[in-house]
Amino acid sequence: MFADWNLKWKLFSIISVTLLLAVLFFSFLINTYEKQLLLKIHHEKGRGLSQIILQNLKVMMISGNKLQILDFLNSKVSDEVQDISLIKLDEEKVLYSTARDIEGTDISASDVEFLSDIKAEFIKSPSHNGGAIKAYYVYVGNTFFRDSGTFVLRIDYSQQVIYDFIRKQTNQIMFVSIVILLLGFAISFITGSLLTRPVNSLMEGIIELGKGNLDFKINLSTKDEFGRLAGAFNRMSENLQFAQKQIIVKELMERDFKMAQEIQNALFIKEVPASEILDITPFYEAARMIGGDYYDIMTRDDKKTVLVADVSGKGIPGSLIMVMLRSLIRAQYYGEDNLRELIMKVNHLLMQDIQPGKFVTLLIADFHEKTETVSIINAGHIPLYKYIAKEDRVEELVPSGLGLGLNDGVIFDQNLDLGEDKMAPGDIYLFCTDGATEAMNPNKDQFGEERLANALKQYKDQGSKEIVENIRKDIKSFLAGEEFNDDFTLVVVKRNNKEV
Amino acid sequence: MANLEIIPEEKTDVTILHLKGFLDAYTFQEFENKLKELVDDEKIKIIVAMDELDYISSAGLGVFMSVIGQIRAKGGDVKLTQLNSKVFKVFELLGFTKLFQTFDNIEEAVDNFK
Missing domain, CATH: 3.60.40.10 (PPM-type phosphatase domain)
Known part of the structure; x- marks a missing residue:
């Protein structure tokens, strides 16, 4: 079927399919990279936020005013930051949380699993003083609280915000892809036309020549291969015309010869x-x-x-x-x-x-x-x-x-x-x-x-x-x-x- | 198609043309051009040596007739030497031996010009 298509559509379809595949591949790459990027962004965000919270908690923990702490934590909650919880690692208990229903409860199984890794890391280097941050969790430290022990700050980011962000990104990518695709279609269409127009002119010339119209000239002034081909075609027409004229002259000469022969034959006696x-x-x-x-x-x-x-x-x-x-x-x-x-x-x-x-x-x-x-x-x-x-x-x-x-x-x-x-x-x-x-x-x-x-x-x-x-x-x-x-x-x- | 070879030789004011091969409808033009060239150069004492000429056709014979008038008008001549029997027969039949002097060898022809 492909073989039956004209040159323009062949070019158009080849370029379009290639572009489409390229855009899909590009989207896939962006998508994969974006997930990693999101993780990294939130990692950094969590580190920054936890450090701010940490500065304030140091003071508040000493006074031990629970309401003050919760107010402070709540002030840091936003559309993006859903909840902030302070977990006492030794007891595997949520000490304070902006999510009231989990306050005082044991930490969830996923937290346990995650924190065990943190603990192992922490135990390996007990003097570690910085913030070990994994995803949305922040390690707070253990030396300056009245309630001594090891604490971890957990920041829950809103999934909705993340999804919105991803959707926004995806939409942008989609938009760019569609623009690229449309541009690609347009370019392939124009290229196809540019290529097929001279080919059509040449074809028209050949059809005219086939009909015996040797006066026909292809009007292509481009300097590219098509222009040269048209020039060669026009020269060929001229040469054919010349050859045809010669044939006509030759035929006339032969006719004259034949007539001369007839005249000569008539000069020989009949009987x-x-x-x-x-x-x-x-x-x-x-x-x-x-x-x-x-x-x-x-x-x-x-x-x-x-x-x-x-x-x-x-x-x-x-x-x-x-x-x-x-x-x-x-x-x-x-x-x-x-x-x-x-x-x-x-x-x-x-x-x-x-x-x-x-x-x-x-x-x-x-x-x-x-x-x-x-x-x-x-x-x-x-x-x-x-x-x-x-x-x-x-x-x-x-x-x-x-x-x-x-x-x-x-x-x-x-x-x-x-x-x-x-x-x-x-x-x-x-x-x-x-x-x-x-x-x-x-x-x-x-x-x-x-x-x-x-x-x-x-x-x-x-x-x-x-x-x-x-x-x-x-x-x-x-x-x-x-x-x-x-x-x-x-x-x-x-x-x-x-x-x- | 057989060829014609023309080898010119000069002896004082006499030009000798040695013909070799076939002097016919295909080659006569070459011979005619050569003779005309000699006439233009005022070399009008010409001997045509035919010991190696295998064949002469009517077109070849025509060449002699087409230039001889001009050459004789200028006081020159064309003399023929060493015609083999076949070629001689053609010349004689047509009456060329009445129109041109023929000799058995080049020396006699050269002497005849003096």
Whole structure:
């Protein structure tokens, strides 16, 4: 149950119970001490009174005037002093007493017991001349009375007065205790409030934060731990707000990325142009959301043009260059039938816009369906692989050429060769980017051109779609779980067995 | 991720940069910064020694293109030496051997600057 109480009540109850116990213990101590104190006070009082009485009795006893003695004794009786009796110790008789009914009688049993102790003490030191006082009894002495013997003065103090005194004391103690207790309650209540108010503020802050209100600030200006905690909380809110903003920015960027990806994907051809003798399948996979690889298949008159390109740098910068390249090629393609001229123009135009250090490698080939010839341009790209059906072997076709964007002038143009090839039924041409040949497995081995050539040979009897699918699977299994670290493009063009 | 180490060496007015390791998308920036630093110090006769270069990617190749214009405009050049067969193949394929002079050893390249 205690566990269910709130902090304020826990503090309040702990402090109150502790205080209550302390007050009780204190009262007990006072009470015990008070009894001893009372005894001591009356002891002293009795001694003082007995000495006064003694001074006067000395004279009165000599005259032996009983009335005078009694008058004197009576004059000393008060609310506090109830009775005064003079006891003759030897005869164990009350000689004079303000209480008339006991005068001349034998002393009571309690007196006997008490006086026997006095007697023993007295006998031990007969020359003792002082007053031996025990409680309310006073020893008077034995040498100066006419009625010789040993006398004891007994003073009875009023119990009522004593009780009143004790009650008064107790009431005072009670009053002080109650004041202390009330003060304690008040202090514990205030302390509880002081402690719980900041805790409640912090709790309110946490609840607001939980609701997603990151603007909420805890207003605690104290310099204590709570103040510091509130400061830390406010800083945390600010940091969370900052982090949230970053997440929003990141989400916006990702959305932009996704849109860029969609735009880029829309730039890739939807459908491979139909051909009587050519069976073409492209495949493309970006290492990141948007890539720097590009492939295209275009058609003009009786030719099909296939190209793959690899932009240096991936991501947004790569994709922007890719878009530039695509626009240039598409814009020039239908106005320039000569492949070499086309690429020189494209390079010239690209050079005007591309950043220094960025370049594109391009492999492009015109497949002339009527003449069954293939014109090839390789601008710094990896070779075009050809499976020659008649000879059952794979050949690399790699006419020389610089990458696009490296040089705008004589060096590019002079070094750009146009390759010519003749196709025959069953021949397969494989275009790819280095994402395929340089695909790296966990042992840092690359897939390599040899494996690619062998795969081409292995799947020679299949259609272009199956060849692409199988090579892709081969590379995937070679990677053994490793991710592609580059964009990866494959285009397979197969000359079918139809006669022209 | 593989690392790139660039060890510079000075021979009179020629600076030789020995490349060791991988020059790719992760390390090209370091190499580019080094080259730009040399250009800023007017050290424009540069030899890049590649005998210990294991791999070069297109990003690595891009570095040469991004600084060569500035260096040649100032009358300097970048010459390449000791390309291993793999690296040479990449350079040749892209046409870099048409754009940069390559040598079998550093001495020949240094002499060529004279």
